[in-house]
Amino acid sequence: MIGSNEQLFQSVFNYATIPMVLVKADGPDFTIITRNHKHQMISRTAGHNMVGRAVTEVFKPVFEKESNDLSILLNSLSLAQSNQETIKVPVLNFKEYANLDGSDKGKLWQIEIVPISGPARMVDCLLIIWHGISGSDPEQELQDIVPVMETALGEELASTGEQIEQGSQEREAVAEELEAVNDELVQTQEELNEIPEHQRDRLRRFLMQASAGICILDGPDFVLEFVNPSFFKLFPKRDLLSKTFLSAFPEIRELEIWNILKKVYQNGKTFQGNEWLIPLINETTLRSEDRYFNFICQARYDSHERIDGLMIFVYEVTDIVLLSLEFEENERHFRGLLNAIPQIAWTNTVDGEVNFYNEQWHSYTGIDVGKKKDGNMSEVVHPDDLKYHIEQFKTIIKSRDNGSYELRIRAAKGDYRWYLIHMQPIKDEVEEVLFWIGTATDIHELKLLQQKKDDMINIATHELKTPVASLKASMQLLHRMKHDSSERMQNLIDVAGRSADKVSGLITDLLNPDQLNEGGLPLKRTVVNLSKLVEDCCETSLTKNSYDIVITGDKHLEVICDAKRIEQVISNIVTNATKYAPESKVIAIHVEKIKNVAKLSVSDKGPGIPADKIPFLFDRYFRVGHSDQTGLGLGLYISAEIISKHDGEIGVESVEGKGSTFWFTLPLG
Secondary structure, rough: OOOHHHHHHHHHHOOOOEEEEEEOOOOOOOOOEEHHHHHHHHOOOOOOOOOOEOOOOOOOHEEEOOOOOHHHHHHHHHHHHOOOOOEEEEEEEEOOOOOOOOOOOOOOOEEEEEEEEEEOEEEEEEEEEEEEOOOOHHHHHHOOOOOOOOOOOOOOOOOOOHHHHHHHHHHHHHHHHHHHHHHHHHHHHHOOOOOOOHHHHHHHHHHHHHOOOEEEEEEEOOOEEEEEEHHHHHHOOOOOOOOOOOOOOOOHOOOOHHHHHHHHHHHHEEEEEEEEEEEOOOOOOEEEEEEEEEEEEEEEOOOOOOEEEEEEEEEOOOOOOHHHHHHHHHHHHHHHHHHOOOOOOOOEOOOOOOOEOOOHHHHHHHHOOOOOOOOOOHHHHHHHHHHHHHHHHHHHHHHHOOOOEEEEEOOOOEEEEEEEEEEEEEEEEOEEEEEEEEEEEHHHHHHHHHHHHHHHHHHHHHHHHHHHHHHHHHHOOOOHHHOOOHHHHHOOOOHHHHHHHHHHHHHHOOHHHHHHHHOOOOOOEEEEEEHHHHHHHOOOOOHHHOOOEEEOOOOOOOEEEEEHHHHHHHHHHOOOOOOOHHOOOOEEEEEEEEEEEEEEEEEOOOOOOOOOHHHHHHOOOOOOOOOOOOOOOHHHHHHHHHHOOOOEEEEEEEEOOOOOOOOOEEEEO
């Protein structure tokens, strides 16, 4: 009778899903001992007997004539034997070989050579393993190859998106491998007799090095007759060999797994369990722990086709399952948070495909939760905004950075409301985008207020322009008649005319809704003589006749600026000096060059500014004086904005009782 152990050894090798050839470590010939069904399929030599033939003789015809692939293979075999370590050979082209599925679409293979040691710890034979490469992207595919003698299932996995994906792939691979073993073990008996007796010991050693936990249970009492090292590693502190399965694992008596073992022994039907929860006692802590396993339990038959035991193949997948459960819990928590926020929210894949909408989305749009997500956004975006939405969305995804834009989204009742769309990438520690979070915030009321403001500004502009136009017309008439008046009256008429023109221009600029929405006034920069600009500004000021304005400094200093805006700043600062320092009859203006900028200072001898108020001088609507003083507190705020747009600086120096100096800088011409 052929021993059940030998049946199991041969089954694992002969029906593995990866092509393999076992050769003697008798280089340079490397005589073939055996090869499995998968290798027979890809080499199209199922009817040929290659046992006892040299690797050189068998493989030479299948290599390209001009290549040195055969030499590479032989050298790699020698290296694996001498170094006693696994060798991965570069991609080789077996011109006569088929793909794994039997087709001709791929003939590139990476060879892995695994040395198998004998009792004296010397390499007795070598296992040649074929990993198929499609040829479209060999380098990428080589990164995905996992040696058959290794497994990552026992390693701890960190809770990152990349590791979760890797864990899922490994779970699928383990399940597929166990399923393949399950389908193929039934054919073991017919093929076993082809293997010579003296080679079974080598196969046994090969099986002992298998990464899957393997055990054989003998008889109806399920005595542990054979246990390989990988199975021992799963339960290192348990006494296993020659023990009944129930005495080795007493905690399973009340579990479903125990009933499964008995059913397989009774009816011979193979059972496969994936991610099966089996609580087991930890021999160190003596506490029950949840452990998860993928396993196959199959009946073993004697020479009379009677069931006389069980064979079990097992992988532990606890780490992967716990990681998956944690990920699922985190995902539920994350989606719960998105459902709790008042805004519409969703998530996108790295490529921008929507894979989740929160409840607010479905409630607002009326789109069913179960409806396909693709295209939902395009269905509800206003037709006039659709092209803009697509362009902005693609731009943000491509930029890999956050971004926002506005559009109108249709509600369930058919009306549209304005929303602010914001896209935020979620990245890992190396700044790779894992996924995107999108939110839509209702800004409809704000947009309506904006429209009302624009309408009000348009009305105000119209109403202001009418009297100003009349004023300008009157000033033009006065200008024609000024020759009949005194010199002082003529100067006043000129000043009033120029002031009317400035007021008209400021109304047009300041009350332009489109300009305000775009972020303020545009600058018309030119090269300007700063001292001349100050003189012109003071010449048109009515305060010139009440105060002594003294201009000192560099008379030839030129700056790059918008003359109208800077004149507005100078006028505001000078006016403030007369308003808040009425007793100071002298206003000193100094122009100087400091490093690479021009600095203009306006000084008075007034009461000064309290130190606690200086930090707020350039804030909107802030006023230093009492409520009976005129003004809205916008002058210095607007001045600061103008200087900022010129890439300059503005500030103030003041000491109570001694006066104040306001200053600003501008780029040189």
